Amino acid sequence: MEFDTIAAISTPMGEGAIAIVRLSGDQAVEIADSLFKGVGSKRLREAATHTIHYGHLIDPKTGQVAEEVMVSVMKGPKTFTKEDVIEINCHGGLVSVNRVLQLVLNQGARLAEPGEFTKRAFLNGRIDLSQAEAVIDLIRAKTDRAMNMALGQMEGRLSRLIQKLRQEILEILAHVEVNIDYPEYEDVEEMTHQMLLEKAKYVKGELEQLLRTSQQGKILREGLSTVIVGRPNVGKSSLLNSLVHENKAIVTDIPGTTRDVIEEYVNVRGVPLRLLDTAGIRETEDIVERIGVERSRKVLKEADLILLVLNYSEELSEEDRNIFRAVEGMDVIVIVNKTDLPQNINLEEVRELANDYSLVTISLLEDKGVDQLEEAISSLFFSGAIESGDLTYVSNSRHIALLSQAAHAIDEAISGVEIGTPIDIVQIDLTRSWELLGEIIGESVHESLIDQLFSQFCLGK
Ligand code: GDP
Ligand code: ZN
Incomplete structure (x- = not known):
């Protein structure tokens, strides 16, 4: 060229x-x-x-x-x-x-x-192409974990897996060809159908596994959107400050990468939190009181993680209970702050309200209990597969979309075989999944898509 x-x-x-x-x-x-x-x-x-x-x-x-x-x-x-x-x-x-x-x-x-x-x-x-996109992620990587993920992808981990799956699909297609070319051989047909189903189900399983990891990957890359809620004066701003100061935002140090300025982005033991910016936090301060439970619920629903703050030195109020109701069903950590002051809160009652949420007692003034809070945050998100670390994470939304389309096409092929659809129809679905996977690694992409992808880069990369 x-x-x-x-x-x-x-x-x-x-x-x-x-x-x-x-x-x-x-x-x-x-x-x-x-x-x-x-x-x-x-x-x-x-x-x-x-x-x-x-x-x-x-x-x-x-x-x-x-x-x-x-x-x-x-x-x-x-x-x-x-x-x-x-x-x-x-x-x-x-x-x-x-x-x-x-x-x-x-x-x-x-x-x-x-x-x-x-x-x-x-x-x-x-x-x-997936390696090129990993470079974009690398430039934007905000935490060590996100960076390792980007590096892993850049080294071609995802590419290799995708290539392997495409190879499997090609083999299935080859068997289908045999079936079309020599339909008169009973034996061939028997073997073909069995092989076809087996292999197609294997590919489908692998694709679904990749898709399962994708949500976690997205979180690692973009950070959990985190909202601190509580009545006025319980210590929300103090908590924000403490999290920001103790976990200063990690900026990548790869030579030649552009350092993005990150606002209110902290890394708590490997969990990237995207805290609402200060203005946003201020906005949400008296959120329940100001805009009512119904509307505040909607605002809160967009958060990935809720830090619900209570005051140890005051009795639980109706307002506190309203906040609990507003965050029902979300990932919540209940924080009882100001343990340095005399106790007036009924912890039994708090435990009941908190149900299966994690509950930590802290004193931001004396800097006590912040460790337990960080532990609670990290175990909430790294309790599962992430810690074991050997999975290939898909975190790019274009990849996620292509993977699920490919999985869908494979699924169509499988049910086609199962209900006896003519084999050349099945062949179309298989070919389609092969092409969709190819798009992830850039083997069948349009020029315009390529231009759009690369325009996301910083200058000089
Ligand atoms: P917000 O209104 O919920 O944002 O609460 P702030 O963070 O502004 O704190 C309200 C007041 O409580 C401030 O005067 C803080 O210094 C004080 N405060 C915060 N945490 C503690 C604590 O752990 N113990 C005590 N005694 N005071 C605290
Ligand atoms: Zn405040």
Whole structure:
């Protein structure tokens, strides 16, 4: 394939010690060389691949030294894009990195679109589509767990599984072919139907297993939307502050990834919580009182996790009971705060109301019991398969949609065989599931879909 040469700043914007301008394409080395003056008369175009060179960039317009740089020369195909890649390391700071970018653009490079480097890696066959999408997730990964998930996917875990399942479907299709071509052989038909059902059910089972993990995957990636509720003055704001301060939001530290600014996003023992932003929390403060139980219930229903706060030093009130009613059926942790004060709450009654919710007593003032609260949060969400960690998580909504469509098509094929539908109809469903799975790894996608996917990337990736 033929592409022009693209360039972009590939380190985070802001004041780093160094910044990198990356170029990819046939002209990458030539463009860098036209600006570069190394020690002696060293030329970049003569440099061996995967070497790094110290020198200066000279502005051709003025003949003046523009920047002190280290230039990495990486010739394709052993590069991220499979094309010739140049990385110009310069001083961090917006002025110098922009100056370097401007210089290479003046020499004929084109400013890369968001995600264009990764797109090239895909188009040049370096990575498949699910791996490319994993790069998007990686850029956005907000916690260690989410990051490992993204990395696992990038390494091709999902791709391998999908390929295996597609292979199974191909084998089924092959048997179907035999059946169509030699319908007169009783033996062949017997075997075909049995094999077909067995294999199709296996594929269906695997797809359903993947789909089961997808909800957890989505949570890991996006965070649990968490709402803190309680009467005024029970300590909701104090709780928010405590969670934010003790569990500072994790920002990924992969070189070259863009750091998203995350608001009110905390990682409690591996559980990412997306706490309503402060304004939102303030809004919900007297929510039950202000907008009535019916409407507040609707607002609360959108949350994944409710932290319900009570006051240890006051008797349970009707308002408290209303809040319990409003959150019925949700994932709730009941928090009795202010244990440093004299007890006036009837804990027996609280336990009854809390039923099978977790219940913790804490004093935010004295910083007591916060550990138990964190434990309760983490065991609520990692009680199941997640902790054992060896599953392949699907967290991308496009993948989830394709997987469930593929599972549906397989299901159609299975019931088709069971009720004796003509085999060439069954073949259509099987082929369809094979194609749907192919879309996950980018083997049968439309160009427009590809463009849309890659436009989600940050610049410079
Ligand atoms: P909110 O109205 O529910 O958001 O409650 P705040 O977090 O604003 O807290 C109300 C008051 O209770 C503030 O004066 C806090 O300092 C105080 N407070 C919070 N937690 C505790 C605690 O554990 N013990 C005591 N004694 N006071 C607390
Ligand atoms: Zn408050």
